[in-house]
Amino acid sequence: MSELLKMLGCRYPIIQGPIGMFNSPRMVAAVSEAGAYGMLALGFIQDPDEVKKLIDEIRKLTDKPFGANLMLINPQNEKILKILAGAGVKAVTTSVGSPKEIYPVIHDLGIKGIHVVLALQHAIRAVTAGADALIVVGSEAGGLRSLNPESSTMVLVPLVSDYVKVPIVAAGGIADSRGYKTAFVLGAQGVQVGTRFLASLESPASEQWKKAIVECGDGSTTLIPALNMRVAERIIITPWVKQKMDDPEVKNIAAELDRNPAASGNYERASFGAGQVSALIRDIKPVKAIIEEMVS
Ligand SMILES: Cc1cc2nc3c(=O)[nH]c(=O)nc-3n(C[C@H](O)[C@H](O)[C@H](O)COP(=O)(O)O)c2cc1C
Structure with missing residues:
Protein backbone atom coordinates (compact mmCIF):
# COMPACT_ATOMS: atom_id res chain seq x y z
CA MET A 1 0.00 0.00 0.00
CA SER A 2 1.38 3.44 -0.91
CA GLU A 3 2.21 6.03 1.74
CA LEU A 4 -0.59 8.21 0.36
CA LEU A 5 -3.23 5.46 0.66
CA LYS A 6 -2.12 4.86 4.25
CA MET A 7 -2.70 8.58 4.97
CA LEU A 8 -6.14 8.65 3.33
CA GLY A 9 -7.34 5.24 4.52
CA CYS A 10 -9.51 4.72 1.44
CA ARG A 11 -9.39 2.15 -1.38
CA TYR A 12 -8.36 4.29 -4.37
CA PRO A 13 -5.84 7.17 -4.34
CA ILE A 14 -8.38 9.62 -5.76
CA ILE A 15 -9.19 12.83 -3.85
CA GLN A 16 -12.36 14.78 -4.58
CA GLY A 17 -11.18 18.28 -5.55
CA PRO A 18 -12.83 20.71 -3.11
CA ILE A 19 -15.05 23.33 -4.74
CA GLY A 20 -14.91 26.36 -2.44
CA MET A 21 -18.37 27.74 -3.08
CA PHE A 22 -20.35 24.70 -1.98
CA ASN A 23 -20.46 21.54 0.09
CA SER A 24 -22.74 18.61 -0.45
CA PRO A 25 -22.73 15.81 2.16
CA ARG A 26 -24.47 13.63 -0.47
CA MET A 27 -21.59 14.15 -2.90
CA VAL A 28 -18.81 13.69 -0.30
CA ALA A 29 -20.48 10.48 0.88
CA ALA A 30 -20.95 9.21 -2.69
CA VAL A 31 -17.23 9.71 -3.44
CA SER A 32 -16.18 7.99 -0.20
CA GLU A 33 -18.68 5.13 -0.67
CA ALA A 34 -17.21 4.55 -4.15
CA GLY A 35 -13.75 4.02 -2.58
CA ALA A 36 -12.17 7.45 -3.15
CA TYR A 37 -11.57 10.29 -0.66
CA GLY A 38 -14.59 12.61 -0.36
CA MET A 39 -13.75 16.18 0.63
CA LEU A 40 -15.51 19.04 2.35
CA ALA A 41 -14.49 22.50 1.10
CA LEU A 42 -14.11 24.55 4.29
CA GLY A 43 -12.04 27.40 2.84
CA PHE A 44 -14.79 30.01 3.15
CA ILE A 45 -16.67 28.60 6.17
CA GLN A 46 -16.35 30.81 9.26
CA ASP A 47 -18.89 29.12 11.55
CA PRO A 48 -17.58 25.98 13.33
CA ASP A 49 -21.18 24.84 13.98
CA GLU A 50 -21.73 24.64 10.23
CA VAL A 51 -18.75 22.26 10.03
CA LYS A 52 -20.26 20.05 12.76
CA LYS A 53 -23.57 19.98 10.88
CA LEU A 54 -21.92 18.98 7.60
CA ILE A 55 -19.98 16.18 9.33
CA ASP A 56 -23.15 14.86 11.02
CA GLU A 57 -24.91 14.77 7.65
CA ILE A 58 -22.02 12.90 6.02
CA ARG A 59 -21.90 10.38 8.86
CA LYS A 60 -25.58 9.57 8.31
CA LEU A 61 -24.67 8.52 4.76
CA THR A 62 -21.29 6.79 5.10
CA ASP A 63 -18.83 5.42 7.63
CA LYS A 64 -15.98 5.57 5.08
CA PRO A 65 -13.07 8.03 5.48
CA PHE A 66 -13.39 11.57 4.15
CA GLY A 67 -11.34 14.75 4.49
CA ALA A 68 -11.58 18.50 4.27
CA ASN A 69 -9.82 21.38 2.57
CA LEU A 70 -8.78 24.41 4.60
CA MET A 71 -7.78 27.67 3.00
CA LEU A 72 -4.97 29.13 5.08
CA ILE A 73 -6.44 32.63 4.86
CA ASN A 74 -9.39 31.46 7.02
CA PRO A 75 -8.98 32.71 10.64
CA GLN A 76 -11.21 29.86 11.98
CA ASN A 77 -8.87 27.03 10.94
CA GLU A 78 -7.69 26.01 14.42
CA LYS A 79 -11.27 25.62 15.70
CA ILE A 80 -12.26 23.77 12.52
CA LEU A 81 -9.27 21.41 12.81
CA LYS A 82 -10.27 20.43 16.37
CA ILE A 83 -13.76 19.54 15.14
CA LEU A 84 -12.32 17.51 12.26
CA ALA A 85 -9.93 15.65 14.59
CA GLY A 86 -12.85 14.91 16.97
CA ALA A 87 -14.81 13.48 14.03
CA GLY A 88 -11.95 11.11 13.16
CA VAL A 89 -10.71 12.89 10.02
CA LYS A 90 -7.21 11.55 9.34
CA ALA A 91 -6.00 13.80 6.51
CA VAL A 92 -6.78 17.35 5.40
CA THR A 93 -5.59 19.41 2.49
CA THR A 94 -4.41 23.00 2.88
CA SER A 95 -4.34 25.66 0.19
CA VAL A 96 -4.21 29.41 -0.52
CA GLY A 97 -1.72 30.70 2.04
CA SER A 98 1.49 29.88 3.85
CA PRO A 99 1.55 26.45 5.56
CA LYS A 100 4.20 27.49 8.12
CA GLU A 101 1.98 28.20 11.15
CA ILE A 102 -0.79 25.64 10.73
CA TYR A 103 1.28 22.47 10.28
CA PRO A 104 2.37 22.17 13.95
CA VAL A 105 -1.35 22.49 14.90
CA ILE A 106 -2.36 19.84 12.35
CA HIS A 107 0.31 17.43 13.63
CA ASP A 108 -0.49 18.01 17.32
CA LEU A 109 -4.04 16.85 16.53
CA GLY A 110 -2.69 13.64 14.96
CA ILE A 111 -3.81 14.63 11.45
CA LYS A 112 -1.79 14.43 8.22
CA GLY A 113 -1.66 17.55 6.05
CA ILE A 114 -1.40 17.62 2.27
CA HIS A 115 -0.51 21.06 0.93
CA VAL A 116 -1.67 22.31 -2.47
CA VAL A 117 1.15 23.79 -4.59
CA LEU A 118 1.18 25.43 -8.00
CA ALA A 119 4.96 25.75 -8.48
CA LEU A 120 8.25 24.05 -7.54
CA GLN A 121 9.29 26.77 -5.09
CA HIS A 122 5.92 26.43 -3.24
CA ALA A 123 6.53 22.67 -3.05
CA ILE A 124 9.97 23.00 -1.48
CA ARG A 125 8.69 25.61 1.02
CA ALA A 126 5.69 23.45 1.98
CA VAL A 127 7.84 20.39 2.69
CA THR A 128 10.16 22.54 4.83
CA ALA A 129 7.05 23.76 6.72
CA GLY A 130 6.09 20.16 7.52
CA ALA A 131 3.63 19.11 4.79
CA ASP A 132 3.21 15.32 4.83
CA ALA A 133 2.33 15.19 1.13
CA LEU A 134 1.70 17.63 -1.73
CA ILE A 135 -1.07 18.15 -4.24
CA VAL A 136 0.76 19.44 -7.31
CA VAL A 137 -1.66 21.37 -9.50
CA GLY A 138 -0.80 22.06 -13.14
CA SER A 139 -1.84 25.21 -14.98
CA GLU A 140 -4.72 23.52 -16.85
CA ALA A 141 -6.65 22.99 -13.60
CA GLY A 142 -9.88 24.65 -12.57
CA GLY A 143 -9.93 26.92 -9.53
CA LEU A 144 -7.66 29.70 -8.32
CA ARG A 145 -4.27 30.15 -9.99
CA SER A 146 -1.37 32.52 -9.39
CA LEU A 147 -0.77 35.49 -11.69
CA ASN A 148 2.74 34.17 -12.46
CA PRO A 149 3.62 32.07 -15.51
CA GLU A 150 2.93 28.44 -14.55
CA SER A 151 3.76 24.91 -15.69
CA SER A 152 1.28 22.28 -16.83
CA THR A 153 0.66 19.05 -14.91
CA MET A 154 2.82 17.11 -17.40
CA VAL A 155 5.84 19.28 -16.48
CA LEU A 156 5.18 20.22 -12.85
CA VAL A 157 4.49 16.76 -11.38
CA PRO A 158 7.76 15.10 -12.51
CA LEU A 159 9.67 18.31 -11.73
CA VAL A 160 8.43 18.41 -8.14
CA SER A 161 8.96 14.66 -7.76
CA ASP A 162 12.63 15.20 -8.63
CA TYR A 163 13.00 17.54 -5.64
CA VAL A 164 10.83 16.21 -2.79
CA LYS A 165 10.53 12.89 -0.98
CA VAL A 166 6.95 13.21 0.34
CA PRO A 167 4.07 11.59 -1.62
CA ILE A 168 2.68 13.63 -4.51
CA VAL A 169 -0.92 13.86 -5.71
CA ALA A 170 -1.27 15.09 -9.31
CA ALA A 171 -4.09 17.53 -10.11
CA GLY A 172 -5.17 19.43 -13.18
CA GLY A 173 -6.44 17.84 -16.36
CA ILE A 174 -7.42 14.44 -14.94
CA ALA A 175 -10.89 13.21 -15.91
CA ASP A 176 -10.55 9.60 -17.00
CA SER A 177 -8.40 6.47 -16.82
CA ARG A 178 -5.83 7.93 -19.25
CA GLY A 179 -5.09 10.90 -17.00
CA TYR A 180 -5.25 8.72 -13.87
CA LYS A 181 -2.67 6.24 -15.16
CA THR A 182 -0.39 8.96 -16.50
CA ALA A 183 -0.22 10.57 -13.05
CA PHE A 184 1.58 7.51 -11.65
CA VAL A 185 4.05 7.48 -14.55
CA LEU A 186 4.82 11.14 -13.81
CA GLY A 187 5.77 10.31 -10.22
CA ALA A 188 2.49 10.79 -8.30
CA GLN A 189 0.92 8.30 -5.87
CA GLY A 190 -2.59 9.55 -6.58
CA VAL A 191 -4.77 12.21 -8.18
CA GLN A 192 -7.09 15.04 -7.19
CA VAL A 193 -10.05 15.48 -9.50
CA GLY A 194 -12.05 18.72 -9.62
CA THR A 195 -13.90 19.43 -12.85
CA ARG A 196 -14.88 15.81 -13.61
CA PHE A 197 -16.65 15.47 -10.25
CA LEU A 198 -18.17 18.95 -10.64
CA ALA A 199 -19.97 17.56 -13.70
CA SER A 200 -21.29 14.47 -11.90
CA LEU A 201 -24.85 13.47 -11.09
CA GLU A 202 -24.39 14.11 -7.34
CA SER A 203 -22.60 17.45 -7.77
CA PRO A 204 -24.47 20.42 -6.25
CA ALA A 205 -23.49 22.61 -9.23
CA SER A 206 -26.45 24.01 -11.20
CA GLU A 207 -27.66 22.15 -14.28
CA GLN A 208 -26.53 25.18 -16.32
CA TRP A 209 -22.98 24.86 -14.95
CA LYS A 210 -22.83 21.12 -15.69
CA LYS A 211 -24.19 21.70 -19.20
CA ALA A 212 -21.57 24.41 -19.83
CA ILE A 213 -18.80 21.93 -18.89
CA VAL A 214 -20.19 19.20 -21.17
CA GLU A 215 -20.48 21.68 -24.07
CA CYS A 216 -16.83 22.83 -23.73
CA GLY A 217 -14.43 22.04 -26.55
CA ASP A 218 -10.74 22.69 -27.05
CA GLY A 219 -9.76 26.11 -25.69
CA ILE A 235 -13.67 29.97 -16.02
CA ILE A 236 -15.62 28.77 -19.06
CA ILE A 237 -15.78 31.20 -21.98
CA THR A 238 -19.55 31.56 -22.27
CA PRO A 239 -20.94 33.84 -25.03
CA TRP A 240 -21.19 36.68 -22.43
CA VAL A 241 -17.58 36.17 -21.25
CA LYS A 242 -16.40 36.09 -24.88
CA GLN A 243 -18.12 39.39 -25.58
CA LYS A 244 -16.40 40.95 -22.52
CA MET A 245 -13.00 39.52 -23.51
CA ASP A 246 -13.34 41.13 -26.93
CA ASP A 247 -14.32 44.53 -25.48
CA PRO A 248 -11.20 46.68 -24.89
CA GLU A 249 -13.22 48.88 -22.50
CA VAL A 250 -13.74 46.00 -20.03
CA LYS A 251 -10.83 45.84 -17.56
CA ASN A 252 -12.22 43.47 -14.89
CA ILE A 253 -14.57 40.73 -16.10
CA ALA A 254 -14.65 39.13 -12.63
CA ALA A 255 -16.34 42.21 -11.14
CA GLU A 256 -19.23 41.92 -13.64
CA LEU A 257 -19.80 38.16 -13.26
CA ASP A 258 -22.91 37.02 -11.40
CA ARG A 259 -21.70 34.76 -8.53
CA ASN A 260 -25.20 33.75 -7.47
CA PRO A 261 -27.27 33.36 -10.63
CA ALA A 262 -29.67 30.97 -8.84
CA ALA A 263 -31.03 33.99 -6.96
CA SER A 264 -32.02 35.85 -10.14
CA GLY A 265 -32.63 32.78 -12.30
CA ASN A 266 -30.59 34.48 -15.03
CA TYR A 267 -27.46 32.54 -15.92
CA GLU A 268 -26.25 34.75 -18.76
CA ARG A 269 -23.54 36.46 -16.65
CA ALA A 270 -22.85 33.38 -14.50
CA SER A 271 -19.34 32.42 -13.48
CA PHE A 272 -18.76 28.77 -14.40
CA GLY A 273 -15.40 27.74 -12.93
CA ALA A 274 -13.87 24.70 -14.64
CA GLY A 275 -10.57 23.28 -15.91
CA GLN A 276 -9.30 22.79 -19.45
CA VAL A 277 -10.20 19.12 -19.02
CA SER A 278 -13.85 20.10 -19.58
CA ALA A 279 -13.11 19.41 -23.26
CA LEU A 280 -12.87 15.69 -22.37
CA ILE A 281 -16.12 15.57 -20.37
CA ARG A 282 -19.09 14.60 -22.54
CA ASP A 283 -21.70 13.43 -20.08
CA ILE A 284 -22.98 13.79 -16.53
CA LYS A 285 -22.64 10.52 -14.65
CA PRO A 286 -22.68 9.21 -11.08
CA VAL A 287 -19.37 9.60 -9.20
CA LYS A 288 -19.22 5.80 -8.78
CA ALA A 289 -19.18 5.35 -12.58
CA ILE A 290 -16.50 8.07 -12.94
CA ILE A 291 -14.28 6.40 -10.32
CA GLU A 292 -14.81 2.88 -11.71
CA GLU A 293 -13.86 4.02 -15.23
CA MET A 294 -10.82 5.90 -13.86
CA VAL A 295 -9.31 2.90 -12.07
CA SER A 296 -10.28 0.38 -14.79
C1 LIG B 1 -15.02 26.10 -9.27
C2 LIG B 1 -13.81 25.54 -8.56
C3 LIG B 1 -13.61 25.83 -7.20
C4 LIG B 1 -12.50 25.33 -6.53
N1 LIG B 1 -12.33 25.57 -5.20
C5 LIG B 1 -11.24 25.08 -4.54
C6 LIG B 1 -11.06 25.27 -3.14
O1 LIG B 1 -11.91 25.84 -2.45
N2 LIG B 1 -9.92 24.78 -2.56
C7 LIG B 1 -8.96 24.12 -3.28
O2 LIG B 1 -7.93 23.71 -2.72
N3 LIG B 1 -9.12 23.88 -4.61
C8 LIG B 1 -10.23 24.33 -5.24
N4 LIG B 1 -10.41 24.07 -6.57
C9 LIG B 1 -9.43 23.22 -7.27
C10 LIG B 1 -9.90 21.76 -7.30
O3 LIG B 1 -10.09 21.26 -6.03
C11 LIG B 1 -8.88 20.87 -8.07
O4 LIG B 1 -7.59 20.95 -7.54
C12 LIG B 1 -8.82 21.23 -9.54
O5 LIG B 1 -10.11 21.44 -10.04
C13 LIG B 1 -8.11 20.13 -10.30
O6 LIG B 1 -8.10 20.38 -11.67
P1 LIG B 1 -9.23 19.82 -12.70
O7 LIG B 1 -10.35 20.80 -12.58
O8 LIG B 1 -8.55 19.84 -14.01
O9 LIG B 1 -9.62 18.45 -12.22
C14 LIG B 1 -11.54 24.53 -7.24
C15 LIG B 1 -11.79 24.22 -8.60
C16 LIG B 1 -12.92 24.71 -9.25
C17 LIG B 1 -13.14 24.32 -10.69
Whole structure:
Protein backbone atom coordinates (compact mmCIF):
# COMPACT_ATOMS: atom_id res chain seq x y z
CA MET A 1 0.00 0.00 0.00
CA SER A 2 1.38 3.44 -0.91
CA GLU A 3 2.21 6.03 1.74
CA LEU A 4 -0.59 8.21 0.36
CA LEU A 5 -3.23 5.46 0.66
CA LYS A 6 -2.12 4.86 4.25
CA MET A 7 -2.70 8.58 4.97
CA LEU A 8 -6.14 8.65 3.33
CA GLY A 9 -7.34 5.24 4.52
CA CYS A 10 -9.51 4.72 1.44
CA ARG A 11 -9.39 2.15 -1.38
CA TYR A 12 -8.36 4.29 -4.37
CA PRO A 13 -5.84 7.17 -4.34
CA ILE A 14 -8.38 9.62 -5.76
CA ILE A 15 -9.19 12.83 -3.85
CA GLN A 16 -12.36 14.78 -4.58
CA GLY A 17 -11.18 18.28 -5.55
CA PRO A 18 -12.83 20.71 -3.11
CA ILE A 19 -15.05 23.33 -4.74
CA GLY A 20 -14.91 26.36 -2.44
CA MET A 21 -18.37 27.74 -3.08
CA PHE A 22 -20.35 24.70 -1.98
CA ASN A 23 -20.46 21.54 0.09
CA SER A 24 -22.74 18.61 -0.45
CA PRO A 25 -22.73 15.81 2.16
CA ARG A 26 -24.47 13.63 -0.47
CA MET A 27 -21.59 14.15 -2.90
CA VAL A 28 -18.81 13.69 -0.30
CA ALA A 29 -20.48 10.48 0.88
CA ALA A 30 -20.95 9.21 -2.69
CA VAL A 31 -17.23 9.71 -3.44
CA SER A 32 -16.18 7.99 -0.20
CA GLU A 33 -18.68 5.13 -0.67
CA ALA A 34 -17.21 4.55 -4.15
CA GLY A 35 -13.75 4.02 -2.58
CA ALA A 36 -12.17 7.45 -3.15
CA TYR A 37 -11.57 10.29 -0.66
CA GLY A 38 -14.59 12.61 -0.36
CA MET A 39 -13.75 16.18 0.63
CA LEU A 40 -15.51 19.04 2.35
CA ALA A 41 -14.49 22.50 1.10
CA LEU A 42 -14.11 24.55 4.29
CA GLY A 43 -12.04 27.40 2.84
CA PHE A 44 -14.79 30.01 3.15
CA ILE A 45 -16.67 28.60 6.17
CA GLN A 46 -16.35 30.81 9.26
CA ASP A 47 -18.89 29.12 11.55
CA PRO A 48 -17.58 25.98 13.33
CA ASP A 49 -21.18 24.84 13.98
CA GLU A 50 -21.73 24.64 10.23
CA VAL A 51 -18.75 22.26 10.03
CA LYS A 52 -20.26 20.05 12.76
CA LYS A 53 -23.57 19.98 10.88
CA LEU A 54 -21.92 18.98 7.60
CA ILE A 55 -19.98 16.18 9.33
CA ASP A 56 -23.15 14.86 11.02
CA GLU A 57 -24.91 14.77 7.65
CA ILE A 58 -22.02 12.90 6.02
CA ARG A 59 -21.90 10.38 8.86
CA LYS A 60 -25.58 9.57 8.31
CA LEU A 61 -24.67 8.52 4.76
CA THR A 62 -21.29 6.79 5.10
CA ASP A 63 -18.83 5.42 7.63
CA LYS A 64 -15.98 5.57 5.08
CA PRO A 65 -13.07 8.03 5.48
CA PHE A 66 -13.39 11.57 4.15
CA GLY A 67 -11.34 14.75 4.49
CA ALA A 68 -11.58 18.50 4.27
CA ASN A 69 -9.82 21.38 2.57
CA LEU A 70 -8.78 24.41 4.60
CA MET A 71 -7.78 27.67 3.00
CA LEU A 72 -4.97 29.13 5.08
CA ILE A 73 -6.44 32.63 4.86
CA ASN A 74 -9.39 31.46 7.02
CA PRO A 75 -8.98 32.71 10.64
CA GLN A 76 -11.21 29.86 11.98
CA ASN A 77 -8.87 27.03 10.94
CA GLU A 78 -7.69 26.01 14.42
CA LYS A 79 -11.27 25.62 15.70
CA ILE A 80 -12.26 23.77 12.52
CA LEU A 81 -9.27 21.41 12.81
CA LYS A 82 -10.27 20.43 16.37
CA ILE A 83 -13.76 19.54 15.14
CA LEU A 84 -12.32 17.51 12.26
CA ALA A 85 -9.93 15.65 14.59
CA GLY A 86 -12.85 14.91 16.97
CA ALA A 87 -14.81 13.48 14.03
CA GLY A 88 -11.95 11.11 13.16
CA VAL A 89 -10.71 12.89 10.02
CA LYS A 90 -7.21 11.55 9.34
CA ALA A 91 -6.00 13.80 6.51
CA VAL A 92 -6.78 17.35 5.40
CA THR A 93 -5.59 19.41 2.49
CA THR A 94 -4.41 23.00 2.88
CA SER A 95 -4.34 25.66 0.19
CA VAL A 96 -4.21 29.41 -0.52
CA GLY A 97 -1.72 30.70 2.04
CA SER A 98 1.49 29.88 3.85
CA PRO A 99 1.55 26.45 5.56
CA LYS A 100 4.20 27.49 8.12
CA GLU A 101 1.98 28.20 11.15
CA ILE A 102 -0.79 25.64 10.73
CA TYR A 103 1.28 22.47 10.28
CA PRO A 104 2.37 22.17 13.95
CA VAL A 105 -1.35 22.49 14.90
CA ILE A 106 -2.36 19.84 12.35
CA HIS A 107 0.31 17.43 13.63
CA ASP A 108 -0.49 18.01 17.32
CA LEU A 109 -4.04 16.85 16.53
CA GLY A 110 -2.69 13.64 14.96
CA ILE A 111 -3.81 14.63 11.45
CA LYS A 112 -1.79 14.43 8.22
CA GLY A 113 -1.66 17.55 6.05
CA ILE A 114 -1.40 17.62 2.27
CA HIS A 115 -0.51 21.06 0.93
CA VAL A 116 -1.67 22.31 -2.47
CA VAL A 117 1.15 23.79 -4.59
CA LEU A 118 1.18 25.43 -8.00
CA ALA A 119 4.96 25.75 -8.48
CA LEU A 120 8.25 24.05 -7.54
CA GLN A 121 9.29 26.77 -5.09
CA HIS A 122 5.92 26.43 -3.24
CA ALA A 123 6.53 22.67 -3.05
CA ILE A 124 9.97 23.00 -1.48
CA ARG A 125 8.69 25.61 1.02
CA ALA A 126 5.69 23.45 1.98
CA VAL A 127 7.84 20.39 2.69
CA THR A 128 10.16 22.54 4.83
CA ALA A 129 7.05 23.76 6.72
CA GLY A 130 6.09 20.16 7.52
CA ALA A 131 3.63 19.11 4.79
CA ASP A 132 3.21 15.32 4.83
CA ALA A 133 2.33 15.19 1.13
CA LEU A 134 1.70 17.63 -1.73
CA ILE A 135 -1.07 18.15 -4.24
CA VAL A 136 0.76 19.44 -7.31
CA VAL A 137 -1.66 21.37 -9.50
CA GLY A 138 -0.80 22.06 -13.14
CA SER A 139 -1.84 25.21 -14.98
CA GLU A 140 -4.72 23.52 -16.85
CA ALA A 141 -6.65 22.99 -13.60
CA GLY A 142 -9.88 24.65 -12.57
CA GLY A 143 -9.93 26.92 -9.53
CA LEU A 144 -7.66 29.70 -8.32
CA ARG A 145 -4.27 30.15 -9.99
CA SER A 146 -1.37 32.52 -9.39
CA LEU A 147 -0.77 35.49 -11.69
CA ASN A 148 2.74 34.17 -12.46
CA PRO A 149 3.62 32.07 -15.51
CA GLU A 150 2.93 28.44 -14.55
CA SER A 151 3.76 24.91 -15.69
CA SER A 152 1.28 22.28 -16.83
CA THR A 153 0.66 19.05 -14.91
CA MET A 154 2.82 17.11 -17.40
CA VAL A 155 5.84 19.28 -16.48
CA LEU A 156 5.18 20.22 -12.85
CA VAL A 157 4.49 16.76 -11.38
CA PRO A 158 7.76 15.10 -12.51
CA LEU A 159 9.67 18.31 -11.73
CA VAL A 160 8.43 18.41 -8.14
CA SER A 161 8.96 14.66 -7.76
CA ASP A 162 12.63 15.20 -8.63
CA TYR A 163 13.00 17.54 -5.64
CA VAL A 164 10.83 16.21 -2.79
CA LYS A 165 10.53 12.89 -0.98
CA VAL A 166 6.95 13.21 0.34
CA PRO A 167 4.07 11.59 -1.62
CA ILE A 168 2.68 13.63 -4.51
CA VAL A 169 -0.92 13.86 -5.71
CA ALA A 170 -1.27 15.09 -9.31
CA ALA A 171 -4.09 17.53 -10.11
CA GLY A 172 -5.17 19.43 -13.18
CA GLY A 173 -6.44 17.84 -16.36
CA ILE A 174 -7.42 14.44 -14.94
CA ALA A 175 -10.89 13.21 -15.91
CA ASP A 176 -10.55 9.60 -17.00
CA SER A 177 -8.40 6.47 -16.82
CA ARG A 178 -5.83 7.93 -19.25
CA GLY A 179 -5.09 10.90 -17.00
CA TYR A 180 -5.25 8.72 -13.87
CA LYS A 181 -2.67 6.24 -15.16
CA THR A 182 -0.39 8.96 -16.50
CA ALA A 183 -0.22 10.57 -13.05
CA PHE A 184 1.58 7.51 -11.65
CA VAL A 185 4.05 7.48 -14.55
CA LEU A 186 4.82 11.14 -13.81
CA GLY A 187 5.77 10.31 -10.22
CA ALA A 188 2.49 10.79 -8.30
CA GLN A 189 0.92 8.30 -5.87
CA GLY A 190 -2.59 9.55 -6.58
CA VAL A 191 -4.77 12.21 -8.18
CA GLN A 192 -7.09 15.04 -7.19
CA VAL A 193 -10.05 15.48 -9.50
CA GLY A 194 -12.05 18.72 -9.62
CA THR A 195 -13.90 19.43 -12.85
CA ARG A 196 -14.88 15.81 -13.61
CA PHE A 197 -16.65 15.47 -10.25
CA LEU A 198 -18.17 18.95 -10.64
CA ALA A 199 -19.97 17.56 -13.70
CA SER A 200 -21.29 14.47 -11.90
CA LEU A 201 -24.85 13.47 -11.09
CA GLU A 202 -24.39 14.11 -7.34
CA SER A 203 -22.60 17.45 -7.77
CA PRO A 204 -24.47 20.42 -6.25
CA ALA A 205 -23.49 22.61 -9.23
CA SER A 206 -26.45 24.01 -11.20
CA GLU A 207 -27.66 22.15 -14.28
CA GLN A 208 -26.53 25.18 -16.32
CA TRP A 209 -22.98 24.86 -14.95
CA LYS A 210 -22.83 21.12 -15.69
CA LYS A 211 -24.19 21.70 -19.20
CA ALA A 212 -21.57 24.41 -19.83
CA ILE A 213 -18.80 21.93 -18.89
CA VAL A 214 -20.19 19.20 -21.17
CA GLU A 215 -20.48 21.68 -24.07
CA CYS A 216 -16.83 22.83 -23.73
CA GLY A 217 -14.43 22.04 -26.55
CA ASP A 218 -10.74 22.69 -27.05
CA GLY A 219 -9.76 26.11 -25.69
CA SER A 220 -13.11 26.79 -24.02
CA THR A 221 -11.74 28.09 -20.69
CA THR A 222 -9.66 31.12 -19.81
CA LEU A 223 -7.93 32.70 -16.83
CA ILE A 224 -9.29 35.96 -15.48
CA PRO A 225 -7.97 37.99 -12.55
CA ALA A 226 -10.01 37.36 -9.37
CA LEU A 227 -10.12 38.26 -5.64
CA ASN A 228 -9.13 41.93 -6.00
CA MET A 229 -6.89 41.03 -8.96
CA ARG A 230 -4.36 39.26 -6.68
CA VAL A 231 -4.90 35.78 -8.15
CA ALA A 232 -6.36 34.30 -11.33
CA GLU A 233 -9.38 32.03 -11.75
CA ARG A 234 -10.16 29.61 -14.59
CA ILE A 235 -13.67 29.97 -16.02
CA ILE A 236 -15.62 28.77 -19.06
CA ILE A 237 -15.78 31.20 -21.98
CA THR A 238 -19.55 31.56 -22.27
CA PRO A 239 -20.94 33.84 -25.03
CA TRP A 240 -21.19 36.68 -22.43
CA VAL A 241 -17.58 36.17 -21.25
CA LYS A 242 -16.40 36.09 -24.88
CA GLN A 243 -18.12 39.39 -25.58
CA LYS A 244 -16.40 40.95 -22.52
CA MET A 245 -13.00 39.52 -23.51
CA ASP A 246 -13.34 41.13 -26.93
CA ASP A 247 -14.32 44.53 -25.48
CA PRO A 248 -11.20 46.68 -24.89
CA GLU A 249 -13.22 48.88 -22.50
CA VAL A 250 -13.74 46.00 -20.03
CA LYS A 251 -10.83 45.84 -17.56
CA ASN A 252 -12.22 43.47 -14.89
CA ILE A 253 -14.57 40.73 -16.10
CA ALA A 254 -14.65 39.13 -12.63
CA ALA A 255 -16.34 42.21 -11.14
CA GLU A 256 -19.23 41.92 -13.64
CA LEU A 257 -19.80 38.16 -13.26
CA ASP A 258 -22.91 37.02 -11.40
CA ARG A 259 -21.70 34.76 -8.53
CA ASN A 260 -25.20 33.75 -7.47
CA PRO A 261 -27.27 33.36 -10.63
CA ALA A 262 -29.67 30.97 -8.84
CA ALA A 263 -31.03 33.99 -6.96
CA SER A 264 -32.02 35.85 -10.14
CA GLY A 265 -32.63 32.78 -12.30
CA ASN A 266 -30.59 34.48 -15.03
CA TYR A 267 -27.46 32.54 -15.92
CA GLU A 268 -26.25 34.75 -18.76
CA ARG A 269 -23.54 36.46 -16.65
CA ALA A 270 -22.85 33.38 -14.50
CA SER A 271 -19.34 32.42 -13.48
CA PHE A 272 -18.76 28.77 -14.40
CA GLY A 273 -15.40 27.74 -12.93
CA ALA A 274 -13.87 24.70 -14.64
CA GLY A 275 -10.57 23.28 -15.91
CA GLN A 276 -9.30 22.79 -19.45
CA VAL A 277 -10.20 19.12 -19.02
CA SER A 278 -13.85 20.10 -19.58
CA ALA A 279 -13.11 19.41 -23.26
CA LEU A 280 -12.87 15.69 -22.37
CA ILE A 281 -16.12 15.57 -20.37
CA ARG A 282 -19.09 14.60 -22.54
CA ASP A 283 -21.70 13.43 -20.08
CA ILE A 284 -22.98 13.79 -16.53
CA LYS A 285 -22.64 10.52 -14.65
CA PRO A 286 -22.68 9.21 -11.08
CA VAL A 287 -19.37 9.60 -9.20
CA LYS A 288 -19.22 5.80 -8.78
CA ALA A 289 -19.18 5.35 -12.58
CA ILE A 290 -16.50 8.07 -12.94
CA ILE A 291 -14.28 6.40 -10.32
CA GLU A 292 -14.81 2.88 -11.71
CA GLU A 293 -13.86 4.02 -15.23
CA MET A 294 -10.82 5.90 -13.86
CA VAL A 295 -9.31 2.90 -12.07
CA SER A 296 -10.28 0.38 -14.79
C1 LIG B 1 -15.02 26.10 -9.27
C2 LIG B 1 -13.81 25.54 -8.56
C3 LIG B 1 -13.61 25.83 -7.20
C4 LIG B 1 -12.50 25.33 -6.53
N1 LIG B 1 -12.33 25.57 -5.20
C5 LIG B 1 -11.24 25.08 -4.54
C6 LIG B 1 -11.06 25.27 -3.14
O1 LIG B 1 -11.91 25.84 -2.45
N2 LIG B 1 -9.92 24.78 -2.56
C7 LIG B 1 -8.96 24.12 -3.28
O2 LIG B 1 -7.93 23.71 -2.72
N3 LIG B 1 -9.12 23.88 -4.61
C8 LIG B 1 -10.23 24.33 -5.24
N4 LIG B 1 -10.41 24.07 -6.57
C9 LIG B 1 -9.43 23.22 -7.27
C10 LIG B 1 -9.90 21.76 -7.30
O3 LIG B 1 -10.09 21.26 -6.03
C11 LIG B 1 -8.88 20.87 -8.07
O4 LIG B 1 -7.59 20.95 -7.54
C12 LIG B 1 -8.82 21.23 -9.54
O5 LIG B 1 -10.11 21.44 -10.04
C13 LIG B 1 -8.11 20.13 -10.30
O6 LIG B 1 -8.10 20.38 -11.67
P1 LIG B 1 -9.23 19.82 -12.70
O7 LIG B 1 -10.35 20.80 -12.58
O8 LIG B 1 -8.55 19.84 -14.01
O9 LIG B 1 -9.62 18.45 -12.22
C14 LIG B 1 -11.54 24.53 -7.24
C15 LIG B 1 -11.79 24.22 -8.60
C16 LIG B 1 -12.92 24.71 -9.25
C17 LIG B 1 -13.14 24.32 -10.69
